[in-house]
Amino acid sequence: MPILTRRATLGVLATxxxxxxxxxxxxxxxxxxxxxxxxxxxxxxxxRVLAEELNRRGAxxxxxxxxxxxxxxxxxxxxxxxxxxxxxxxxxxxSLTVNPTLYGRVEYDPINSFAPITLMARxxxxxxxxxxxxxxxxxxxxxxxxxxxxxxxxxxxxxxSGGHLSGAVIQHQTRARWTVVPYRGGATPINDLLAGNVDAxxxxxxxxxxxxxxxxxxxxxxxxxxxxxxxxxxxxxAEVAIPGYDVPNWYGMLAPAGTPxxxxxxxxxxxxxxxxxPRVRATxxxxxxxxxxxxxxxxxxxxxxSLPRWATLIRAANMRAE
Numbered sequence: 487m488p489i490l491t492r493r494a495t496l497g498v499l500a501t502x503x504x505x506x507x508x509x510x511x512x513x514x515x516x517x518x519x520x521x522x523x524x525x526x527x528x529x530x531x532x533x534r535v536l537a538e539e540l541n542r543r544g545a546x547x548x549x550x551x552x553x554x555x556x557x558x559x560x561x562x563x564x565x566x567x568x569x570x571x572x573x574x575x576x577x578x579x580x581s582l583t584v585n586p587t588l589y590g591r592v593e594y595d596p597i598n599s600f601a602p603i604t605l606m607a608r609x610x611x612x613x614x615x616x617x618x619x620x621x622x623x624x625x626x627x628x629x630x631x632x633x634x635x636x637x638x639x640x641x642x643x644x645x646x647s648g649g650h651l652s653g654a655v656i657q658h659q660t661r662a663r664w665t666v667v668p669y670r671g672g673a674t675p676i677n678d679l680l681a682g683n684v685d686a687x688x689x690x691x692x693x694x695x696x697x698x699x700x701x702x703x704x705x706x707x708x709x710x711x712x713x714x715x716x717x718x719x720x721x722x723x724a725e726v727a728i729p730g731y732d733v734p735n736w737y738g739m740l741a742p743a744g745t746p747x748x749x750x751x752x753x754x755x756x757x758x759x760x761x762x763x764p765r766v767r768a769t770x771x772x773x774x775x776x777x778x779x780x781x782x783x784x785x786x787x788x789x790x791x792s793l794p795r796w797a798t799l800i801r802a803a804n805m806r807a808e
Contacts, residue, residue, distance in 0.1 A: 512572055512749050513546040519575045519739075522561030523671070524554040528609055528692035531773050532737050533577050536606070539760040557646060557807060559585055563593035566600065570744035572753060576600065578738045580648050583792035587800045588646040589807045596793060600740040602785035603753050606761060607775040608734040610708040611652040612720070613640075614694055615686045616679050617704065624707035624726045627686065631662035638664040641675035641687040645807055648735040649688035651796065652709045652723075654803050659728050679703065690735050691717075691774035709733040716771065734776075738785040754782055 521533045530552065537548040553561035558581045568574040582596050594600075613624065621627050631638055642650040645668050656662055667684055669675040676694060679687045680702060687694075691714065697703040698717065705720040711732045713722060724731040739757055741750065758779045760766055767777055778784070 512752055515573055516547040516549060517573050517575060519548060519550050519577060520561050520565050521550055521552045521577050522554065522558035522579070522581070523552065525552050527671075528690050528735065528773065528775070529577055529579055529737060531692065532607060532770065532775065535766060535769055536739075536757065536760055539763055539766050540756060543756075543760065545756045545760075557581055557585055557589070557644065559589065559592050559594075562599075565740070565742060566594040568742050570601075570742040570746075572741055572745050572749035574742065575603070575753070576740045577606075578740050578789075580651070580735055580792065580796075581646070582738075583789055584646050584651065584796045584800065585807075586793070587797040588805055596789055597786075599743050601743050601745045601750055602782040602789065603739040603741060603750055604757050604782060605736060605738045605778045605780060605785040605788060606757065607737045607770060607777050608710065609737070609774050609776065610691045610710040610714055610734055611649050611688055612691045612694060612698070612708045613653075613686055613688050613706040613723075614679065614698065614703040615706060616682050617702070618682050619685060619704065621686070621706070622704060624721060624723070627706050628660070628662050628727055631664050632660070635663035636665045638685040639667050640664045641667045641669060641679055641684040641689075643671045643675055643689055643693075644668055646800070646805060647671075648690060648733070650805075651799065652733045653688045654799060654805070655731065655733055656723065656728065658799060658802060659731075695772075695774045710776070714774070714776075716774075736778075736788065737775075738788070740785070750782060 519533050519537055521530050523529045533550045537550050540548045553564055562582060565574055565576040586592050615621050640653060675687050678684050694703055698705045705717060707721055707723045707726060708714055709723055711722060711724050713720060761777050761779045770777055
């Protein structure tokens, strides 16, 4: 065991004693939560619900700033260059680990540019079809996709989106084949599906849960291992076709790398407390979220493990960003 000199010992003590004070002084000005997509949609929803609850609790002045563009890369690159003091935060999602391979080059490192705070929530993707479709179950969808390759047109919200990856995993692991119809996010793929212009859509549950619960779209399957509480009759892909299948969207809060550990701990505690609030849980559940929470290490592990997984799939499927 190394022996500390008197100067080194005093230095360790000074750092230890200063850490609580640093956390207690935070935040000392407004805290910006950067959302890497346009207003509306699941990512924006969780950011605004969280900011409102943190403000209601008197945790500070938290506000959402939307920075869409380049498949979320603009926001990721921006936050990576901000001061590491905890006053600029980022809602990262699965694109953080998809984009480095999908785009070939990005201006940030998913692991080294950010400090994880907490994995806030997950949300299933869901495969839905329209009311005039003859397909009524996921088993029927798979049968058509396997026996009549590329006959079905399936909408996604963009190349490399969570819905795209959800479907790509199925095609990679089965004989099912369909034609992917990419959109540039927004409501257009849903509107086209409602109009019957495409056969189905693979999107986040939050984007269509109102249509599903209102009977305007037919749910076929969700992408998480367990059925969603508000849609208990909708089976999982794992139940019907691929045991162990699990491809959710995830939403994590991060800060620029180098943010002091006491600040990360303060934010982790404040965000987890906000996520535990019954009104927040009810609102997020109603919007299709599964709340997770927990220590920073859970999010850090997810990011590290997701990078090689998506790199392998994207290369095998020969995906390229638009």
